[in-house]
Amino acid sequence: MNKFISIESIARRYPKAGGGSTTIFENLWFSMNRGEFSAIIGHSGCGKTTVLNILAGLELPDDGLTVVDGHAIEGPSLDRAVIFQSHALLPWRTVLGNVSYAVSSKWRDWSAEKVAAKAMAAIEKVGLKGSEMKKPAELSGGMKQRVGIARALSIDPKILLMDEPFSALDALTRGALQDEVRRICVETGQTAFMITHDVDEAIYLADKIVLMTNGPEAMIAEIVENPLPRDRRRVDLHRSPDYYPLRNHLIDFLVTRSKTFKDEMPEGYDKRHPPIVRPGADNPLTPGETRKVA
Amino acid sequence: MLTSLNARGALLSAVIFTVFLLAWHIGVQGKASVAQMDPEYARLMGVAATQGKSAMPGPLDVGAQIWQHLQEPFYDRGPNDKGVGIQLAYSLGRVLLGYALAVLVALPVGFLIGMSPLMNRALDPFIQVMKPISPLAWMPLALYTIKDSSISAIFVIFICSVWPMMINTAFGVSATRKEWLNVARTLEVRPLRKAFTIILPAAAPTILTGMRISIGIAWLVIVAAEMLVGGTGIGYFVWNEWNNLSITNVIVAILVIGLVGMALDQTLARVARAVTYPE
Numbered sequence A: 001m002n003k004f005i006s007i008e009s010i011a012r013r014y015p016k017a018g019g020g021s022t023t024i025f026e027n028l029w030f031s032m033n034r035g036e037f038s039a040i041i042g043h044s045g046c047g048k049t050t051v052l053n054i055l056a057g058l059e060l061p062d063d064g065l066t067v068v069d070g071h072a073i074e075g076p077s078l079d080r081a082v083i084f085q086s087h088a089l090l091p092w093r094t095v096l097g098n099v100s101y102a103v104s105s106k107w108r109d110w111s112a113e114k115v116a117a118k119a120m121a122a123i124e125k126v127g128l129k130g131s132e133m134k135k136p137a138e139l140s141g142g143m144k145q146r147v148g149i150a151r152a153l154s155i156d157p158k159i160l161l162m163d164e165p166f167s168a169l170d171a172l173t174r175g176a177l178q179d180e181v182r183r184i185c186v187e188t189g190q191t192a193f194m195i196t197h198d199v200d201e202a203i204y205l206a207d208k209i210v211l212m213t214n215g216p217e218a219m220i221a222e223i224v225e226n227p228l229p230r231d232r233r234r235v236d237l238h239r240s241p242d243y244y245p246l247r248n249h250l251i252d253f254l255v256t257r258s259k260t261f262k263d264e265m266p267e268g269y270d271k272r273h274p275p276i277v278r279p280g281a282d283n284p285l286t287p288g289e290t291r292k293v294a
Numbered sequence B: 001m002l003t004s005l006n007a008r009g010a011l012l013s014a015v016i017f018t019v020f021l022l023a024w025h026i027g028v029q030g031k032a033s034v035a036q037m038d039p040e041y042a043r044l045m046g047v048a049a050t051q052g053k054s055a056m057p058g059p060l061d062v063g064a065q066i067w068q069h070l071q072e073p074f075y076d077r078g079p080n081d082k083g084v085g086i087q088l089a090y091s092l093g094r095v096l097l098g099y100a101l102a103v104l105v106a107l108p109v110g111f112l113i114g115m116s117p118l119m120n121r122a123l124d125p126f127i128q129v130m131k132p133i134s135p136l137a138w139m140p141l142a143l144y145t146i147k148d149s150s151i152s153a154i155f156v157i158f159i160c161s162v163w164p165m166m167i168n169t170a171f172g173v174s175a176t177r178k179e180w181l182n183v184a185r186t187l188e189v190r191p192l193r194k195a196f197t198i199i200l201p202a203a204a205p206t207i208l209t210g211m212r213i214s215i216g217i218a219w220l221v222i223v224a225a226e227m228l229v230g231g232t233g234i235g236y237f238v239w240n241e242w243n244n245l246s247i248t249n250v251i252v253a254i255l256v257i258g259l260v261g262m263a264l265d266q267t268l269a270r271v272a273r274a275v276t277y278p279e
């Protein structure tokens, strides 16, 4: 396999209070191609953040390994930028200071002017020009999240990792930021991995949607390929004939199958090769059915 | 509204101060008239008292004395007669030297304790035992080992200011938000740069709180230490003027100690405000 990112049989366990251990997940396999946008959905506590932290190198799996671009992950890297759920800006630095901090961390020998220019470019990209001298405390939630995005983009990462980046925002701001992230990712062919609770966000942004069952011992139930056209727009997603079959499939998974999957595993289910499905107008899946794409 | 509150506060302060001065003035006046009733006794006391007055001085006496000190703050007429400015400079010098040494020790050690749970466990018992020891209890030991009264006083300042700074630094460092550290980790920031660009600014407000506590304690302790070791300093000045029965000068010294202590505290408060970040 020469996939860009390859998660191979990783496991994560925590010791239980009364001895023994709880397995959050084990024997988890998943891979991504270069330039692909993947989203993972699943219920709270199933282990999504854990997977993302392992991809970021902030945590190491108890078993298995993660390979990025031919190298096993041993720790965090400037190649993999993280957009944190809590934006994690440094409150004592300005917007420009926060982004510059990332830029100067990546290019240690750059002059201050070069660093500032690169940081400003990223700030402009997320539409924050004019606010670069403000401190995070003077920004709205959406603006803070934009700074987090600018900081991640400023270091030209090979992979963008996002942990529910928009969940704390109001619907309007969220939509605007989704548009921006989609535009940037499509324009630059950015490889991205995102955790979300929002089905529509996954449909709009992701090429592949990973469905994770409830924990403990969570599994990847299936990988859903997005049938919507690549030049989709958020405002007319629902006009696509594939939209409702896809959405229903995802909602159906979150509502029922995420719980029952473990007991009703489809025949021939293989953790290493979870079924890939492509629900759409020409391929409406009835609940519970996971038809493989040829 | 806020400015008018400030203005009203200042006005009330002035009123309280004036009432206090008046009460003081009148209270002292009463005693003086008692003394006048017995001229024999008054004359006797006048002779017994060495130059200064034995009766409680009034605010006008203190004011006149302050004026005199202001005319000539730095005169030096032998070991027992130096201007209040010189004495103050000696005390400030000792405090700042001992305090600076304490900063040099407390911040790095505090950092170490804050970053390493092992060092925290290992050093905690020592700190817990050392912290409650009155700094003056060290004085005999310091005099015996150092054999220099001035350096002993500096040592006592050092030992009393080091603990609050160390404890606060350790606490501030260990309380650095995990998410900020994760930012540094994902950016592959080197340990030294991380210490100065993430942990230090994150812990700075807590560290400054410790430094403010320390300077307060140091200024309290220097007066007592100088009374003990003698020689120079504002503490010695107070003791010397008490021996001279110059209550006026004692009151002046008390006032000066209060004002300088306030200035030290306000300076650090200003620094603390500068490094505090809103979240």
Ligand SMILES: Nc1ncnc2c1ncn2[C@@H]1O[C@H](COP(=O)(O)OP(=O)(O)OP(=O)(O)O)[C@@H](O)[C@H]1O
Pocket: A014, A015, A024, A043, A044, A045, A046, A047, A048, A049, A050, A051, A215
């Ligand atoms: N330090 C820890 N000790 C014990 N259990 C932990 C620890 N950290 C996480 N867990 C467990 O690991 C599981 C997965 O956590 P994780 O944060 O990955 O969930 P998540 O899918 O991101 O949830 P959410 O959607 O709520 O963010 C949870 O059930 C949690 O209880």
Ligand SMILES: [Mg+2]
Pocket: A048, A049, A050, A163
């Ligand atoms: Mg999470």
